[in-house]
Amino acid sequence: MHLLLFNIIDQIRSLGWGGAFELLRNGIVLGSLYSLIALGYTMIYGILKLLNFAHGDVYMVGAFLGFGVLTAFGGALNPGIGLVPLIIIMFAVAMLGSGVLGVGIERFAYRPLRNAPRIAPLIAALGVSFFLENSAQLMTNGFQYNYDAFQLGGKNGNFGPLFDPVFTVAGNPVTVVQVLVVGSAVTLMAALIFLVSRTRLGKAMRATAFDQEAASMMGIDTDRVISSTFFIASVLAGAAGVMYGLYIGTTFYFMGFLAGLKAFTAAVVGGIGSIVGAMVAGVLVGLIESYAIGYVGGQWSDIVVFGILILFMIVRPTGLFGAQAIQKV
Template sequence: MDYFAQQLINGLVLGSIYGLIAIGYTMVYGIVGMINFAHGDIFMIGGFIALISFLVLVSLGLTAIPVILLIVLLVSMAITALYGWTIERIAYRPLRHSFRLAPMLSAIGMSFVLTNFSQVSQGARVKPVPPIITGGYTLHEGAEGFAVQLSNIQILVVLATIVVLALFTWLVSRTRLGRDMRACEQDQTMAALLGVDVDRTISMTFVIGAALAAVAGMMYLLYYGLVDFFMGFVAGIKAFTAAVLGGIGSLPGAMLGGLAIGLIETFWSAYFSVEYKDVAAFSILIVVLIFMPTGLLGRPEVEKV
């Protein structure tokens, strides 16, 4: 039972990271109707920016960890949001009214551009970082000597996810930008006729999604202690799977799907074979979509004629 509890904690932490990335996928799809395949690479860029910011602050003599983490988070979100805005402006907006596959092909191309840019600029080797947040708590110690541990970094990841989701929920439900986003999701033409700046709203959607990916990238760096140029592809595919599993276009579904993928991976690795953890996650996705084509919380699209 102790081993199960430990894997449950690990799975929830991993799922929180996947959920933050998945929200970016489902936001863009809900408003624009396209899959931003470059979003995983935005997550990777956020991890690299967090690493570089951390090294710069340490080299300047700053030693207060809370201050460093706050500055790194803000810098990562700001620069990554700029990446998101630029990508939307250059790669997606000119193709928005083109044939349906054009934005998707552009997104795939942009993914390769970001991956290779990071490989050339940062090198192909894994970039490790020493543990920044250490310590933790022993929740329970069994008779066989196995202890259920909850580390401080795991607490930080979960708390950061909760805070970010609370702020994002408030933004979507209580602000004018959130109302504009919901209006564009329902009908962009009607929203434009009612005075909504559709281009600005879509750009802000990419900006917010990129900022959330930056938070996930920083949490990944702190939790695993490394970044590399290819991590965006793997995490992006899994986060996209999480968004589809939860119901593409549903924000709660994206978070639920992320937690589900994280738990499936963790428990499969713990009780079966770590080599086939991805197979297990994708197999569960296939089974769910066979019986629930719109995902766990997705709603079927109804076309009005």
């Protein structure tokens, strides 16, 4: 134990401020992905009180849809179209495809169980998760695939612009793809907050989340509102999948499991049902993971993240924003 602490302090000292910023940057980028996925958990929990275990796998499908588009256009090395339209199409197809998948999951796996005991849809969610993972395994032959995004837009085998630095802080470059990930995540989250707080669908969602029966008696088509919620949640997960593919690169059929688990951790730490909580805690989990990798060691990072979840649940079972449980969506 002493040795471990000593190693950590030693590591902090040797990495210095530059290293600290590097970990901060990595944590924020990773955390943006967790936030996007965590939002899905929290929205679906908010409206149905259901832990949608299949949500991480929707993210995986999103990553593969993006990869499919990339491959269809000739792969990272020789895409048939320009970099910007390609990335836009990748996002569009992955988001739309994931959204439709989410609606389908709700329609066929959860809606028939709407009035069943709460354990039934939970088991169905696990089933959907296995179904998606195993289907993906069959369809992708169980291999890992790489976006090779560093080659995107490059000529004659040279690296493309995605990993060029946009600016440098303390000797650490912040690359195009990192700005892209954080920028689009922030945009999507801002759009979500606007949607939930200002639009009629947002009001209908909050009403349905609070009291489904009363909402339906006020003329709100709750089935449709629930479908829309699944669509939006899955769109965000699909976007996160493509972002992961562009940033980290490796997509495989099981990638949704751990990412989903961590995003779920974020949703719980943020106070499940709270949208702002999921956003904040997603970044928090990303940062903890990043600093744990840097200072404690990569093999420890998951232990640290989930250890914090356990501690957090003991100290504050309602989560960060759980005191305002009433503000849920």
